[in-house]
Amino acid sequence: MRKIISFALLFLSLLLPVWAEEADPSATLPVEIHTVEDLFSIAQAPEESYILAEDLDMEGQTWIPFAFSGTLDGNGHSILNLTLSEPGAEIVTALDGNQKEYDAVYCGLFSTLQNARIQNLNLVNVHGCIETAQPCLAGPIAGYCMDSTIENCTVSGRLELRAYNGMFGLGGLVGYGVGDLVGCITDMTLICVDTDESTMDEQFLGGAYATGFMTATECSITLDAYISEHGYVHSGGVVGMLMQYPIGMGHSALLTDNTIDAQISFFEHNNSRRAYCGKVYGELMTSVNYNYRITGNEGSLQKKETSDYTQELRPETCQEPDYQQTVVPSDCTHFGYTEYVCQGCGYTYRDNYRLHSHSVSTWTVVTPATTEAPGESVGICDLCGAEQTREDPVLPEPEPEPEPETQPETEPATEPETEAATEPSTEPETVPETIPESEPEPDTAEKSPGAWIPWLLGILAVVLAIGIWQMLSYKPQHAKKRKK
Numbered sequence: 001m002r003k004i005i006s007f008a009l010l011f012l013s014l015l016l017p018v019w020a021e022e023a024d025p026s027a028t029l030p031v032e033i034h035t036v037e038d039l040f041s042i043a044q045a046p047e048e049s050y051i052l053a054e055d056l057d058m059e060g061q062t063w064i065p066f067a068f069s070g071t072l073d074g075n076g077h078s079i080l081n082l083t084l085s086e087p088g089a090e091i092v093t094a095l096d097g098n099q100k101e102y103d104a105v106y107c108g109l110f111s112t113l114q115n116a117r118i119q120n121l122n123l124v125n126v127h128g129c130i131e132t133a134q135p136c137l138a139g140p141i142a143g144y145c146m147d148s149t150i151e152n153c154t155v156s157g158r159l160e161l162r163a164y165n166g167m168f169g170l171g172g173l174v175g176y177g178v179g180d181l182v183g184c185i186t187d188m189t190l191i192c193v194d195t196d197e198s199t200m201d202e203q204f205l206g207g208a209y210a211t212g213f214m215t216a217t218e219c220s221i222t223l224d225a226y227i228s229e230h231g232y233v234h235s236g237g238v239v240g241m242l243m244q245y246p247i248g249m250g251h252s253a254l255l256t257d258n259t260i261d262a263q264i265s266f267f268e269h270n271n272s273r274r275a276y277c278g279k280v281y282g283e284l285m286t287s288v289n290y291n292y293r294i295t296g297n298e299g300s301l302q303k304k305e306t307s308d309y310t311q312e313l314r315p316e317t318c319q320e321p322d323y324q325q326t327v328v329p330s331d332c333t334h335f336g337y338t339e340y341v342c343q344g345c346g347y348t349y350r351d352n353y354r355l356h357s358h359s360v361s362t363w364t365v366v367t368p369a370t371t372e373a374p375g376e377s378v379g380i381c382d383l384c385g386a387e388q389t390r391e392d393p394v395l396p397e398p399e400p401e402p403e404p405e406t407q408p409e410t411e412p413a414t415e416p417e418t419e420a421a422t423e424p425s426t427e428p429e430t431v432p433e434t435i436p437e438s439e440p441e442p443d444t445a446e447k448s449p450g451a452w453i454p455w456l457l458g459i460l461a462v463v464l465a466i467g468i469w470q471m472l473s474y475k476p477q478h479a480k481k482r483k484k
Helices: 002-023 036-044 402-438 453-483
Strands: 031-033 049-052 071-073 078-080 091-095 101-107 110-114 117-119 122-131 136-138 142-151 154-163 167-171 174-182 185-194 201-206 209-212 215-217 220-229 231-236 239-243 252-256 259-268 276-278 281-285 291-295 298-305 323-328 336-342 348-354 363-367 375-380 387-392
Touching: 031 036, 101 110, 101 142, 101 174, 110 174, 122 348, 136 142, 136 154, 136 174, 154 167, 167 185, 167 239, 185 201, 201 220, 201 281, 220 231, 231 259, 239 252, 276 298
Parallel strands: 031 049, 049 071, 071 117, 078 122, 101 136, 110 142, 117 142, 122 154, 136 167, 142 174, 154 185, 167 201, 174 209, 174 215, 185 220, 201 231, 209 239, 215 252, 220 259, 231 276, 239 281, 252 291, 259 298
Antiparallel strands: 091 101, 167 174, 167 209, 201 209, 201 239, 231 239, 231 281, 276 281, 323 336, 336 348, 363 375, 375 387
């Protein structure tokens, strides 16, 4: 018997972990992001897993980058109009081509990625101007990447970095670091401006990342870059400087099978000009002993260098651009946007993207809205036939204002009129006529049908009193019998 019990206990101990896991299946599910507020809340638990459940519009939102070490699955959805204007609070040491260290800050959707994964995410119209006096590296997705993967992501927009003080750079996806960029698409306008002519600093710019030792494979890169540097330029269609980082043999950098369509305009203002600029990379700072490979990259680079150091290089060639605006509305499958065309130089860009919009003419209520809870309605898009769901707002509480308004109108109108009209007219007519006729008839009350009722009540009261007396007298006798 003891053996049977022991075996049963052992069997239950083996099943308990399985039961516990089945009892809480949500423990392994990613957190769904439905709103802009949900996106902001990632900063409270940056190590968790998240999945984007809706397209989000960040227009007018102030975004402060933060460190992320979890997983973000875009699920094919898009984040529109993300504005990047200042670095995050994290400071991580960066190295330039001479292995000189800088305490740098970082800017992107995330400031830094550490053992993180970003996948299936679309950033549409990432834009902004980042101004800092600190060494800074920036990219739409992250400023710094360490042992992280970015896969199947799409990025578009325009970023500007205005900095100095040793080292700074921009990338089409990431600023700086080590990790993997796989199957991504980037179409970015990048502007780097050195704001201090007296400092011979190092500038880095790349269509995928600015500098570091990252893998970039099967990416489609469209780059329109403008660099104004009073120091040293390192720029390339994929990476500005391919540099072994961190020092050691634990990482690899594969620049393979990428498609590049790049245009880089720049000036390098210094006495020992080098002007590194290439289709895949600007400068290679690594050893043959390190694990890297550069093969299968297709496309072209249009390099434009100028010796005029007085004018910042920008996409707009007009000093005072005059833009004509055209609003393109959204529909079922395309985001809307505003197109800007300069009437002087012809420069064109798009901004103010808007979310998809379906056209539903008839809605059917599924759950009626109440004063306590919203309702739900469904409809069919007139354009694409897709079923749409909308939330009907909570009904307002009925206002108690009509009561004070009606009471003063009715009461004064009815009560004074009826009281004054009826009481004086009826009382004088009826009371004098009836009182004299009823007073001389005291004997008729005895002959009325109800005159016997008081007598009957009296008899009943007497009978009731006798019954109560007999009951009271009976109890002592009964008690005496019980004592015997």
